[in-house]
Amino acid sequence: MRTSRLQLLAAAGVAVASLALTACQDGTGTRDEGASASGPVASAPSDTSSQAPKESASDNGGNDSSANGSSGDAAGTGDSGGNGSSAGKGGSSAGKGSASGGSRDGSSSFNPCNGSNTSVTAEPVSRPVNHMLITVENTGSQNCDLPYYPVLRFDEMQWVPQPVEDSKPQAVVTLAPGESAYAGVLLSAADGSGSGGATGKKLTVGFQGRTPNSDGGPAAIPALPAKGVYYDSSLTVTYWQSSMDDALAY
Structure with missing residues (x-):
């Protein structure tokens, strides 16, 4: 087993x-x-x-x-x-x-208004008192520019009236043919505070060019009233304005 x-x-x-x-x-x-x-x-x-x-x-x-x-x-x-x-x-x-x-x-296309392409008048106004209005009309065939303010001279005056700075416009006034611009002139102080008063028989209106106090071309000699225009040391002028009312507002 x-x-x-x-x-x-x-x-x-x-x-x-x-x-x-x-x-x-x-x-x-x-x-x-x-x-x-x-x-x-x-x-x-x-x-x-x-x-x-x-x-x-x-x-x-x-x-x-x-x-x-x-x-x-x-x-x-x-x-x-x-x-x-x-x-x-x-x-x-x-x-x-x-x-x-x-x-x-003042670029190359700048074309100043002056005595050769405008007609200029200077007239005393009743309101405001002791003011005169200068009117410039473009008599040319092209637009012209009025920079700054007119340079005024009565007779042989040896000083230049200062501008009213508050009247400076936002843009240079440009006149098309036939259009007019204005400047207001304060001739004398209404309260008699001015000095060196004189009567002007001849007014020369000078124009400025592209820069301040530069020559803008021929001046204009607008006619004055026969009795002349009285002015004193308060004599000031506005910048060129497009509106007559704006010119007489200062």
Whole structure:
């Protein structure tokens, strides 16, 4: 009985060994299958991961740096160019504005009114008292400009009447052909506080040019009343005005 059991155990051991050897030879054993399965799966991700970063680094990295560089340059160029062109436009616009203003203040298109292209009259008025009104009419064929105020001189007077600064207009008066402008003259103080009173028989009206106190061309000599015009040290004159009422308001 004991011998039979030993024989059975031995026979079983031989069978197990034979099965193990067969599995090792044909590659179907459990250990071989595990190694075979893990080998291909592990190698596939390894290859993919090694290739994908290279492609992204080559494609994305290169394109990104190129794109960023080009877009950065383009942005820089666009910004500086845009600002430059904008500034240029602003500058050209500003230039046009100053040229337009300069046409009234002294640019090449400035055309002063003076004794050669205007008709000038000087008449004392009853209201306000001790005032005289100077009227200038454009008798030429082109617009003319009246900057600042008239420069007055009675006879051989050695001093120049000062302007009423409060009467300075916001813009230079420009006359189209046939239009008129005005200046008011305070001849003497109503309360008699003025000094050096005299009677003027001749009045010379001077015109200013593009800059203050510059020569604007030929003067005018309007006729005065036969008895003359009395004036004293209070003598002042307004800036040229477009309105007669504005000229006599000072």
